[in-house]
Amino acid sequence: MTPLGRQPARRPTAVLRRGAVLATVPAALAALLGATGPTPAGTAGASGAGDPYFPLSGNGGYHVRHYGLTLRYDTSSRHLDGRAVLSACATQNLSRFDLDLKGLKVTGVTVDGTPAAFRRAGQELVVTPRRTLRAGRDFRVTVTYDGTPKPVTDPDGSADGWIPTDDGAFVAGEPQGAMTWFPANSHPRDKSSYDITVTVPQGRTAVAGGVLLGQRTEHGRTTFHWRETEPTAAYLATVTIGKFKVEQYTTHDGIHVYNAVDPREASAAAPVLKKLPSVLAWESKLFGPYPFRSAGSIVDHAPDVGYALETQTRPLYDSAPDLSTLVHENAHQWFGDSVSLTAWKDIWLNEGFATYAEWLYAEQHGGDSAQKTFDALYARPANDHLWAFPPGDPGSGRNIFDTPVYARGAMTLHALRKAVGDRDFFRILRAWTAGHRGGHGTTAQFTGLAERISGKRLDGLFHTWLFTKGKPNSA
Numbered sequence: 001m002t003p004l005g006r007q008p009a010r011r012p013t014a015v016l017r018r019g020a021v022l023a024t025v026p027a028a029l030a031a032l033l034g035a036t037g038p039t040p041a042g043t044a045g046a047s048g049a050g051d052p053y054f055p056l057s058g059n060g061g062y063h064v065r066h067y068g069l070t071l072r073y074d075t076s077s078r079h080l081d082g083r084a085v086l087s088a089c090a091t092q093n094l095s096r097f098d099l100d101l102k103g104l105k106v107t108g109v110t111v112d113g114t115p116a117a118f119r120r121a122g123q124e125l126v127v128t129p130r131r132t133l134r135a136g137r138d139f140r141v142t143v144t145y146d147g148t149p150k151p152v153t154d155p156d157g158s159a160d161g162w163i164p165t166d167d168g169a170f171v172a173g174e175p176q177g178a179m180t181w182f183p184a185n186s187h188p189r190d191k192s193s194y195d196i197t198v199t200v201p202q203g204r205t206a207v208a209g210g211v212l213l214g215q216r217t218e219h220g221r222t223t224f225h226w227r228e229t230e231p232t233a234a235y236l237a238t239v240t241i242g243k244f245k246v247e248q249y250t251t252h253d254g255i256h257v258y259n260a261v262d263p264r265e266a267s268a269a270a271p272v273l274k275k276l277p278s279v280l281a282w283e284s285k286l287f288g289p290y291p292f293r294s295a296g297s298i299v300d301h302a303p304d305v306g307y308a309l310e311t312q313t314r315p316l317y318d319s320a321p322d323l324s325t326l327v328h329e330n331a332h333q334w335f336g337d338s339v340s341l342t343a344w345k346d347i348w349l350n351e352g353f354a355t356y357a358e359w360l361y362a363e364q365h366g367g368d369s370a371q372k373t374f375d376a377l378y379a380r381p382a383n384d385h386l387w388a389f390p391p392g393d394p395g396s397g398r399n400i401f402d403t404p405v406y407a408r409g410a411m412t413l414h415a416l417r418k419a420v421g422d423r424d425f426f427r428i429l430r431a432w433t434a435g436h437r438g439g440h441g442t443t444a445q446f447t448g449l450a451e452r453i454s455g456k457r458l459d460g461l462f463h464t465w466l467f468t469k470g471k472p473n474s475a
Protein backbone atom coordinates (compact mmCIF):
# COMPACT_ATOMS: atom_id res chain seq x y z
CA MET A 1 0.00 0.00 0.00
CA THR A 2 1.30 3.47 -0.80
CA PRO A 3 1.17 6.26 1.75
CA LEU A 4 -1.37 8.01 -0.45
CA GLY A 5 -3.60 4.99 -0.30
CA ARG A 6 -3.56 5.10 3.46
CA GLN A 7 -4.76 8.69 3.77
CA PRO A 8 -8.15 9.05 5.46
CA ALA A 9 -11.14 10.02 3.41
CA ARG A 10 -11.69 13.71 3.35
CA ARG A 11 -8.51 15.57 4.01
CA PRO A 12 -8.22 19.03 2.48
CA THR A 13 -6.71 18.85 -0.98
CA ALA A 14 -3.28 20.13 -0.11
CA VAL A 15 -2.84 17.70 2.75
CA LEU A 16 -4.08 14.78 0.69
CA ARG A 17 -1.67 15.54 -2.12
CA ARG A 18 1.27 15.94 0.20
CA GLY A 19 0.29 12.89 2.21
CA ALA A 20 3.16 10.86 0.88
CA VAL A 21 5.67 13.42 2.06
CA LEU A 22 4.08 13.94 5.47
CA ALA A 23 3.81 10.24 6.14
CA THR A 24 7.51 9.79 5.56
CA VAL A 25 8.85 12.60 7.76
CA PRO A 26 9.33 10.50 10.92
CA ALA A 27 10.85 7.72 8.85
CA ALA A 28 13.16 10.16 7.09
CA LEU A 29 14.22 11.55 10.47
CA ALA A 30 14.88 8.07 11.77
CA ALA A 31 16.89 7.30 8.67
CA LEU A 32 18.93 10.45 9.21
CA LEU A 33 19.57 9.74 12.89
CA GLY A 34 20.45 6.17 12.13
CA ALA A 35 22.56 7.04 9.14
CA THR A 36 25.77 6.04 10.84
CA GLY A 37 24.34 2.86 12.33
CA PRO A 38 24.36 -0.52 10.67
CA THR A 39 22.21 -1.00 7.59
CA PRO A 40 18.85 -2.44 8.70
CA ALA A 41 17.93 -5.87 7.43
CA GLY A 42 14.90 -4.76 5.47
CA THR A 43 12.37 -6.96 3.74
CA ALA A 44 11.36 -7.52 0.14
CA GLY A 45 8.64 -5.27 -1.24
CA ALA A 46 5.44 -7.11 -2.18
CA SER A 47 5.07 -8.22 -5.79
CA GLY A 48 1.62 -6.63 -6.03
CA ALA A 49 -0.34 -3.69 -4.64
CA GLY A 50 -2.84 -6.08 -3.07
CA ASP A 51 -5.59 -5.87 -5.68
CA PRO A 52 -7.45 -9.20 -5.87
CA TYR A 53 -8.49 -8.61 -9.52
CA PHE A 54 -4.90 -7.99 -10.66
CA PRO A 55 -2.71 -9.44 -7.90
CA LEU A 56 0.59 -8.62 -9.61
CA SER A 57 -0.30 -5.06 -10.67
CA GLY A 58 1.68 -2.50 -8.74
CA ASN A 59 4.20 -3.37 -6.06
CA GLY A 60 4.81 -2.87 -2.37
CA GLY A 61 7.46 -1.00 -0.43
CA TYR A 62 7.82 2.24 -2.34
CA HIS A 63 6.01 5.10 -4.04
CA VAL A 64 7.11 6.58 -7.37
CA ARG A 65 7.10 10.38 -7.31
CA HIS A 66 8.25 10.88 -10.89
CA TYR A 67 8.91 8.92 -14.06
CA GLY A 68 11.46 10.28 -16.52
CA LEU A 69 11.09 8.21 -19.69
CA THR A 70 13.39 8.60 -22.68
CA LEU A 71 12.15 6.53 -25.59
CA ARG A 72 12.98 5.99 -29.22
CA TYR A 73 10.60 4.08 -31.49
CA ASP A 74 11.29 2.91 -34.99
CA THR A 75 7.89 2.65 -36.64
CA SER A 76 9.09 0.31 -39.40
CA SER A 77 11.01 -2.25 -37.32
CA ARG A 78 8.72 -1.66 -34.30
CA HIS A 79 11.76 -1.55 -32.05
CA LEU A 80 11.62 0.47 -28.84
CA ASP A 81 14.68 1.70 -26.96
CA GLY A 82 13.92 2.95 -23.48
CA ARG A 83 15.51 4.44 -20.45
CA ALA A 84 13.33 4.95 -17.40
CA VAL A 85 14.44 7.00 -14.42
CA LEU A 86 12.11 6.53 -11.46
CA SER A 87 12.33 8.91 -8.52
CA ALA A 88 10.88 6.89 -5.71
CA CYS A 89 10.53 6.84 -1.95
CA ALA A 90 10.80 3.73 0.21
CA THR A 91 7.82 3.08 2.48
CA GLN A 92 9.54 0.26 4.37
CA ASN A 93 13.10 -0.85 4.94
CA LEU A 94 13.51 -2.35 1.54
CA SER A 95 15.98 -5.11 0.76
CA ARG A 96 14.49 -5.71 -2.66
CA PHE A 97 11.60 -4.41 -4.75
CA ASP A 98 9.70 -5.17 -7.95
CA LEU A 99 8.71 -3.13 -10.95
CA ASP A 100 6.07 -4.27 -13.43
CA LEU A 101 7.47 -4.91 -16.90
CA LYS A 102 6.23 -7.43 -19.44
CA GLY A 103 8.30 -8.48 -22.42
CA LEU A 104 11.26 -6.36 -23.62
CA LYS A 105 14.87 -6.94 -22.66
CA VAL A 106 16.38 -5.22 -19.64
CA THR A 107 20.02 -4.31 -20.22
CA GLY A 108 20.82 -2.59 -16.95
CA VAL A 109 19.44 -1.38 -13.64
CA THR A 110 21.02 1.07 -11.26
CA VAL A 111 19.84 2.34 -7.89
CA ASP A 112 21.23 5.77 -7.05
CA GLY A 113 23.78 5.30 -9.79
CA THR A 114 25.10 1.98 -8.48
CA PRO A 115 24.47 -1.13 -10.56
CA ALA A 116 21.81 -3.32 -8.94
CA ALA A 117 21.12 -7.02 -9.36
CA PHE A 118 17.94 -7.79 -11.25
CA ARG A 119 15.99 -10.72 -12.58
CA ARG A 120 12.78 -11.24 -14.50
CA ALA A 121 9.89 -13.29 -13.11
CA GLY A 122 6.83 -13.06 -15.34
CA GLN A 123 5.67 -9.45 -15.26
CA GLU A 124 7.91 -8.67 -12.28
CA LEU A 125 11.30 -7.06 -12.69
CA VAL A 126 12.92 -7.90 -9.36
CA VAL A 127 15.58 -5.40 -8.31
CA THR A 128 18.02 -5.98 -5.48
CA PRO A 129 19.97 -2.84 -4.63
CA ARG A 130 23.49 -3.13 -3.26
CA ARG A 131 22.25 -1.91 0.13
CA THR A 132 18.91 -1.95 1.90
CA LEU A 133 16.91 1.23 1.32
CA ARG A 134 15.71 2.69 4.58
CA ALA A 135 12.05 3.58 5.00
CA GLY A 136 11.41 7.21 4.12
CA ARG A 137 14.43 7.46 1.90
CA ASP A 138 14.25 8.85 -1.62
CA PHE A 139 16.02 6.78 -4.23
CA ARG A 140 16.41 6.78 -7.96
CA VAL A 141 16.13 3.71 -10.17
CA THR A 142 17.35 3.73 -13.75
CA VAL A 143 16.31 0.92 -16.09
CA THR A 144 17.59 0.63 -19.65
CA TYR A 145 15.62 -1.69 -21.89
CA ASP A 146 14.69 -2.38 -25.47
CA GLY A 147 12.78 -4.73 -27.71
CA THR A 148 9.52 -5.00 -29.58
CA PRO A 149 6.67 -4.08 -27.26
CA LYS A 150 3.55 -6.23 -27.46
CA PRO A 151 0.10 -5.63 -26.09
CA VAL A 152 -1.16 -7.60 -23.12
CA THR A 153 -4.45 -9.50 -23.32
CA ASP A 154 -6.90 -8.55 -20.60
CA PRO A 155 -9.10 -11.04 -18.78
CA ASP A 156 -12.02 -9.86 -20.96
CA GLY A 157 -10.04 -10.69 -24.12
CA SER A 158 -9.27 -7.13 -25.21
CA ALA A 159 -5.78 -5.86 -25.90
CA ASP A 160 -4.17 -3.08 -23.96
CA GLY A 161 -0.72 -1.57 -23.66
CA TRP A 162 1.46 -0.93 -26.69
CA ILE A 163 -0.72 -1.75 -29.72
CA PRO A 164 1.11 -1.30 -33.04
CA THR A 165 -0.79 0.46 -35.83
CA ASP A 166 0.01 0.87 -39.54
CA ASP A 167 1.76 4.20 -38.85
CA GLY A 168 2.92 3.95 -35.24
CA ALA A 169 1.34 2.70 -32.04
CA PHE A 170 -1.86 3.16 -30.04
CA VAL A 171 -0.68 3.19 -26.44
CA ALA A 172 -3.38 2.59 -23.84
CA GLY A 173 -2.68 1.14 -20.41
CA GLU A 174 -5.98 0.30 -18.73
CA PRO A 175 -6.04 -1.78 -16.70
CA GLN A 176 -2.59 -3.34 -16.95
CA GLY A 177 -0.83 -2.25 -20.15
CA ALA A 178 1.63 0.34 -18.79
CA MET A 179 4.10 -2.48 -18.13
CA THR A 180 4.26 -3.26 -21.88
CA TRP A 181 6.25 -0.07 -22.51
CA PHE A 182 7.89 1.11 -19.29
CA PRO A 183 8.87 -0.36 -15.93
CA ALA A 184 6.21 0.88 -13.55
CA ASN A 185 4.51 0.63 -10.23
CA SER A 186 1.45 -0.13 -12.27
CA HIS A 187 -1.55 0.24 -10.00
CA PRO A 188 -3.75 3.35 -9.67
CA ARG A 189 -2.92 3.47 -5.96
CA ASP A 190 0.41 4.99 -6.97
CA LYS A 191 0.29 8.31 -8.81
CA SER A 192 3.29 10.19 -10.16
CA SER A 193 4.36 13.04 -12.40
CA TYR A 194 5.86 12.27 -15.80
CA ASP A 195 8.45 13.62 -18.21
CA ILE A 196 8.33 11.70 -21.47
CA THR A 197 10.88 12.33 -24.20
CA VAL A 198 10.24 10.32 -27.32
CA THR A 199 12.05 10.19 -30.64
CA VAL A 200 10.26 8.96 -33.76
CA PRO A 201 10.94 9.10 -37.51
CA GLN A 202 10.42 12.55 -38.99
CA GLY A 203 6.84 12.92 -40.18
CA ARG A 204 5.43 10.98 -37.22
CA THR A 205 4.11 12.64 -34.09
CA ALA A 206 4.39 11.19 -30.58
CA VAL A 207 1.71 12.45 -28.20
CA ALA A 208 1.69 12.11 -24.43
CA GLY A 209 -0.23 13.85 -21.64
CA GLY A 210 0.37 17.32 -20.27
CA VAL A 211 2.33 20.08 -21.94
CA LEU A 212 4.61 19.84 -24.97
CA LEU A 213 7.80 21.45 -23.71
CA GLY A 214 9.67 21.16 -26.98
CA GLN A 215 9.96 19.48 -30.32
CA ARG A 216 13.12 19.19 -32.40
CA THR A 217 13.92 17.50 -35.70
CA GLU A 218 17.46 16.29 -36.43
CA HIS A 219 18.88 13.70 -38.84
CA GLY A 220 15.46 12.54 -39.97
CA ARG A 221 14.04 12.07 -36.48
CA THR A 222 11.81 14.21 -34.33
CA THR A 223 11.99 14.32 -30.56
CA PHE A 224 9.01 15.39 -28.47
CA HIS A 225 9.29 16.32 -24.81
CA TRP A 226 6.08 16.10 -22.79
CA ARG A 227 5.53 16.97 -19.13
CA GLU A 228 2.61 16.13 -16.87
CA THR A 229 3.10 17.57 -13.39
CA GLU A 230 -0.19 16.44 -11.85
CA PRO A 231 -0.27 13.02 -10.15
CA THR A 232 -1.03 10.42 -12.82
CA ALA A 233 -1.78 6.70 -12.54
CA ALA A 234 0.48 4.60 -14.79
CA TYR A 235 -2.46 3.33 -16.86
CA LEU A 236 -3.33 6.92 -17.81
CA ALA A 237 0.06 7.65 -19.40
CA THR A 238 0.47 7.31 -23.17
CA VAL A 239 2.86 7.97 -26.04
CA THR A 240 0.66 7.36 -28.99
CA ILE A 241 2.55 7.60 -32.28
CA GLY A 242 1.30 8.15 -35.82
CA LYS A 243 0.93 10.55 -38.71
CA PHE A 244 -1.21 13.20 -37.10
CA LYS A 245 -2.58 16.60 -37.93
CA VAL A 246 -1.97 18.78 -34.91
CA GLU A 247 -4.02 21.68 -33.62
CA GLN A 248 -3.12 23.77 -30.55
CA TYR A 249 -4.94 26.59 -28.81
CA THR A 250 -5.74 27.98 -25.37
CA THR A 251 -9.33 28.10 -24.10
CA HIS A 252 -10.97 31.12 -22.46
CA ASP A 253 -10.26 29.40 -19.14
CA GLY A 254 -6.54 29.22 -19.93
CA ILE A 255 -6.43 25.47 -20.63
CA HIS A 256 -3.86 24.45 -23.25
CA VAL A 257 -5.48 22.23 -25.84
CA TYR A 258 -3.45 19.90 -28.07
CA ASN A 259 -5.40 17.79 -30.56
CA ALA A 260 -3.65 15.17 -32.70
CA VAL A 261 -5.81 13.59 -35.39
CA ASP A 262 -5.11 10.85 -37.91
CA PRO A 263 -5.99 12.44 -41.28
CA ARG A 264 -8.19 9.45 -42.08
CA GLU A 265 -10.40 10.41 -39.14
CA ALA A 266 -10.13 14.18 -39.53
CA SER A 267 -13.37 15.04 -41.28
CA ALA A 268 -15.47 12.89 -38.96
CA ALA A 269 -13.63 14.16 -35.88
CA ALA A 270 -13.65 17.89 -36.63
CA PRO A 271 -17.24 18.78 -35.66
CA VAL A 272 -16.94 16.83 -32.40
CA LEU A 273 -13.49 18.13 -31.39
CA LYS A 274 -14.72 21.67 -32.00
CA LYS A 275 -17.03 21.15 -29.03
CA LEU A 276 -14.23 20.24 -26.58
CA PRO A 277 -13.97 23.73 -24.97
CA SER A 278 -17.73 23.93 -24.44
CA VAL A 279 -17.86 20.35 -23.11
CA LEU A 280 -15.07 21.11 -20.63
CA ALA A 281 -16.77 24.33 -19.59
CA TRP A 282 -20.09 22.51 -19.10
CA GLU A 283 -18.43 19.70 -17.15
CA SER A 284 -16.59 22.25 -15.00
CA LYS A 285 -19.89 23.86 -14.10
CA LEU A 286 -21.30 20.52 -12.96
CA PHE A 287 -18.25 18.76 -11.53
CA GLY A 288 -16.06 21.65 -10.32
CA PRO A 289 -12.98 23.25 -11.88
CA TYR A 290 -11.19 21.24 -14.58
CA PRO A 291 -8.45 19.47 -12.60
CA PHE A 292 -5.57 19.96 -15.10
CA ARG A 293 -3.91 22.72 -17.07
CA SER A 294 -3.85 20.95 -20.41
CA ALA A 295 -6.45 19.08 -22.41
CA GLY A 296 -7.05 17.74 -25.89
CA SER A 297 -7.60 14.59 -27.88
CA ILE A 298 -5.63 11.92 -29.68
CA VAL A 299 -7.74 10.56 -32.52
CA ASP A 300 -5.96 7.56 -34.00
CA HIS A 301 -7.02 5.20 -36.74
CA ALA A 302 -6.78 1.88 -34.89
CA PRO A 303 -9.78 -0.13 -36.06
CA ASP A 304 -8.84 -3.27 -34.12
CA VAL A 305 -8.77 -1.66 -30.67
CA GLY A 306 -12.47 -1.18 -30.02
CA TYR A 307 -12.39 1.30 -27.15
CA ALA A 308 -11.31 4.78 -26.14
CA LEU A 309 -9.27 5.62 -23.05
CA GLU A 310 -9.32 8.63 -20.75
CA THR A 311 -5.53 9.18 -20.86
CA GLN A 312 -4.84 12.01 -18.44
CA THR A 313 -5.40 15.48 -19.91
CA ARG A 314 -5.75 14.05 -23.43
CA PRO A 315 -8.16 11.18 -24.11
CA LEU A 316 -7.21 8.63 -26.73
CA TYR A 317 -9.74 7.48 -29.34
CA ASP A 318 -9.35 4.53 -31.73
CA SER A 319 -11.38 6.44 -34.35
CA ALA A 320 -13.30 9.73 -34.59
CA PRO A 321 -15.38 9.88 -31.40
CA ASP A 322 -19.03 10.80 -31.28
CA LEU A 323 -20.05 13.60 -28.95
CA SER A 324 -21.13 11.36 -26.09
CA THR A 325 -17.79 9.53 -26.17
CA LEU A 326 -16.02 12.90 -26.00
CA VAL A 327 -18.20 13.82 -23.01
CA HIS A 328 -17.51 10.43 -21.40
CA GLU A 329 -13.71 10.45 -21.73
CA ASN A 330 -13.44 14.05 -20.57
CA ALA A 331 -15.74 13.39 -17.60
CA HIS A 332 -13.15 10.79 -16.58
CA GLN A 333 -10.65 13.63 -16.10
CA TRP A 334 -12.58 14.36 -12.89
CA PHE A 335 -13.76 10.80 -12.20
CA GLY A 336 -10.90 8.33 -12.51
CA ASP A 337 -8.00 10.57 -13.44
CA SER A 338 -8.00 13.30 -10.80
CA VAL A 339 -9.89 11.14 -8.28
CA SER A 340 -8.47 7.67 -8.72
CA LEU A 341 -9.33 4.15 -7.69
CA THR A 342 -7.61 2.33 -4.86
CA ALA A 343 -8.90 -1.01 -6.17
CA TRP A 344 -10.32 -2.13 -9.52
CA LYS A 345 -13.50 -3.43 -7.91
CA ASP A 346 -14.48 0.24 -7.42
CA ILE A 347 -14.44 0.76 -11.20
CA TRP A 348 -18.05 2.04 -11.16
CA LEU A 349 -16.59 5.24 -9.59
CA ASN A 350 -14.99 5.77 -13.00
CA GLU A 351 -17.37 4.25 -15.52
CA GLY A 352 -20.71 4.82 -13.79
CA PHE A 353 -19.86 8.52 -13.35
CA ALA A 354 -18.55 9.02 -16.90
CA THR A 355 -21.65 7.30 -18.27
CA TYR A 356 -23.94 9.43 -16.11
CA ALA A 357 -22.14 12.49 -17.50
CA GLU A 358 -23.32 11.37 -20.97
CA TRP A 359 -26.91 11.15 -19.72
CA LEU A 360 -26.69 14.60 -18.11
CA TYR A 361 -25.20 16.07 -21.26
CA ALA A 362 -28.05 14.71 -23.37
CA GLU A 363 -30.60 15.97 -20.85
CA GLN A 364 -29.21 19.48 -20.91
CA HIS A 365 -28.62 19.64 -24.67
CA GLY A 366 -31.98 18.76 -26.14
CA GLY A 367 -31.72 14.97 -25.87
CA ASP A 368 -33.42 12.42 -23.66
CA SER A 369 -33.76 13.18 -19.97
CA ALA A 370 -31.67 11.05 -17.61
CA GLN A 371 -34.98 9.74 -16.26
CA LYS A 372 -35.96 8.53 -19.71
CA THR A 373 -32.59 6.78 -20.18
CA PHE A 374 -32.95 5.24 -16.74
CA ASP A 375 -36.51 4.05 -17.45
CA ALA A 376 -35.53 2.45 -20.75
CA LEU A 377 -32.78 0.48 -19.00
CA TYR A 378 -34.95 -0.41 -16.04
CA ALA A 379 -37.51 -1.87 -18.44
CA ARG A 380 -35.07 -4.60 -19.43
CA PRO A 381 -36.16 -8.03 -18.18
CA ALA A 382 -34.57 -9.63 -15.12
CA ASN A 383 -32.57 -12.04 -17.28
CA ASP A 384 -30.95 -9.22 -19.28
CA HIS A 385 -27.16 -9.02 -19.10
CA LEU A 386 -27.52 -5.58 -17.51
CA TRP A 387 -28.41 -7.34 -14.26
CA ALA A 388 -25.67 -9.99 -14.48
CA PHE A 389 -23.75 -8.65 -11.47
CA PRO A 390 -23.91 -5.60 -9.21
CA PRO A 391 -21.62 -2.72 -10.24
CA GLY A 392 -20.06 -2.25 -6.80
CA ASP A 393 -18.86 -5.86 -6.82
CA PRO A 394 -18.02 -6.96 -10.39
CA GLY A 395 -16.42 -10.12 -9.04
CA SER A 396 -13.39 -10.26 -11.33
CA GLY A 397 -11.16 -8.27 -13.64
CA ARG A 398 -13.03 -9.86 -16.54
CA ASN A 399 -16.12 -7.76 -15.74
CA ILE A 400 -14.73 -4.30 -15.06
CA PHE A 401 -15.64 -2.84 -18.47
CA ASP A 402 -18.96 -4.62 -18.81
CA THR A 403 -22.46 -3.11 -19.14
CA PRO A 404 -23.50 -3.53 -15.49
CA VAL A 405 -20.56 -1.32 -14.43
CA TYR A 406 -21.33 1.43 -16.94
CA ALA A 407 -25.12 1.39 -17.17
CA ARG A 408 -26.17 0.16 -13.73
CA GLY A 409 -23.37 2.31 -12.29
CA ALA A 410 -25.01 5.34 -13.92
CA MET A 411 -28.44 4.14 -12.76
CA THR A 412 -27.06 4.13 -9.21
CA LEU A 413 -26.19 7.80 -9.55
CA HIS A 414 -29.60 8.55 -10.98
CA ALA A 415 -31.26 6.77 -8.05
CA LEU A 416 -29.08 8.87 -5.72
CA ARG A 417 -30.07 12.06 -7.52
CA LYS A 418 -33.76 11.19 -7.19
CA ALA A 419 -33.33 10.46 -3.50
CA VAL A 420 -31.44 13.63 -2.52
CA GLY A 421 -32.62 16.13 -5.14
CA ASP A 422 -30.60 18.03 -7.73
CA ARG A 423 -29.11 20.59 -5.35
CA ASP A 424 -27.56 18.06 -3.01
CA PHE A 425 -26.68 15.66 -5.82
CA PHE A 426 -24.47 18.20 -7.58
CA ARG A 427 -23.07 19.39 -4.26
CA ILE A 428 -22.05 15.79 -3.61
CA LEU A 429 -20.32 15.51 -7.00
CA ARG A 430 -18.40 18.75 -6.49
CA ALA A 431 -17.43 17.91 -2.91
CA TRP A 432 -16.14 14.56 -4.20
CA THR A 433 -13.93 16.06 -6.91
CA ALA A 434 -12.70 18.86 -4.62
CA GLY A 435 -12.03 16.69 -1.58
CA HIS A 436 -10.12 13.97 -3.44
CA ARG A 437 -8.54 16.02 -6.20
CA GLY A 438 -5.20 14.62 -7.32
CA GLY A 439 -5.66 11.66 -4.99
CA HIS A 440 -7.94 8.68 -4.46
CA GLY A 441 -11.47 7.80 -3.46
CA THR A 442 -13.28 4.60 -2.47
CA THR A 443 -16.92 3.55 -2.79
CA ALA A 444 -17.34 3.73 0.99
CA GLN A 445 -15.97 7.27 1.00
CA PHE A 446 -18.41 8.27 -1.72
CA THR A 447 -21.47 6.79 -0.04
CA GLY A 448 -20.40 8.34 3.27
CA LEU A 449 -20.04 11.73 1.63
CA ALA A 450 -23.47 11.43 0.00
CA GLU A 451 -25.02 10.70 3.41
CA ARG A 452 -23.20 13.58 5.10
CA ILE A 453 -24.14 16.15 2.47
CA SER A 454 -27.76 15.07 2.09
CA GLY A 455 -28.29 14.31 5.76
CA LYS A 456 -30.13 11.17 4.65
CA ARG A 457 -29.54 7.51 5.32
CA LEU A 458 -28.67 6.04 1.97
CA ASP A 459 -27.35 2.62 2.92
CA GLY A 460 -30.47 0.90 1.58
CA LEU A 461 -30.19 2.67 -1.77
CA PHE A 462 -26.52 1.91 -2.22
CA HIS A 463 -26.90 -1.63 -0.95
CA THR A 464 -29.62 -2.26 -3.52
CA TRP A 465 -28.01 -0.57 -6.51
CA LEU A 466 -24.34 -1.30 -5.92
CA PHE A 467 -24.18 -4.57 -4.10
CA THR A 468 -27.35 -6.65 -4.55
CA LYS A 469 -27.39 -9.34 -7.20
CA GLY A 470 -30.12 -9.28 -9.81
CA LYS A 471 -32.51 -6.58 -10.96
CA PRO A 472 -33.45 -4.23 -8.12
CA ASN A 473 -37.12 -4.47 -7.17
CA SER A 474 -37.96 -0.81 -7.03
CA ALA A 475 -36.72 1.86 -9.38
Ligand code: TRP
Pocket (backbone or CB within 6 Å): 154, 156, 158, 159, 160, 174, 175, 307, 308, 309, 310, 328, 329, 332, 351, 401
Ligand atom coordinates in the same frame (compact mmCIF):
# COMPACT_ATOMS: atom_id res chain seq x y z
N1 TRP B 1 -12.02 3.22 -19.63
C1 TRP B 1 -12.40 3.15 -21.02
C2 TRP B 1 -13.68 3.98 -21.13
O1 TRP B 1 -13.64 5.14 -21.16
C3 TRP B 1 -12.63 1.77 -21.54
C4 TRP B 1 -11.53 0.81 -21.55
C5 TRP B 1 -10.21 1.00 -21.22
C6 TRP B 1 -11.62 -0.55 -21.92
N2 TRP B 1 -9.52 -0.14 -21.36
C7 TRP B 1 -10.34 -1.10 -21.79
C8 TRP B 1 -12.68 -1.33 -22.35
C9 TRP B 1 -10.12 -2.44 -22.06
C10 TRP B 1 -12.45 -2.67 -22.62
C11 TRP B 1 -11.19 -3.20 -22.48
O2 TRP B 1 -14.76 3.52 -21.06
Ligand code: ZN
Pocket (backbone or CB within 6 Å): 328, 329, 332, 350, 351, 354
Ligand atom coordinates in the same frame (compact mmCIF):
# COMPACT_ATOMS: atom_id res chain seq x y z
ZN1 ZN C 1 -15.12 5.16 -19.39
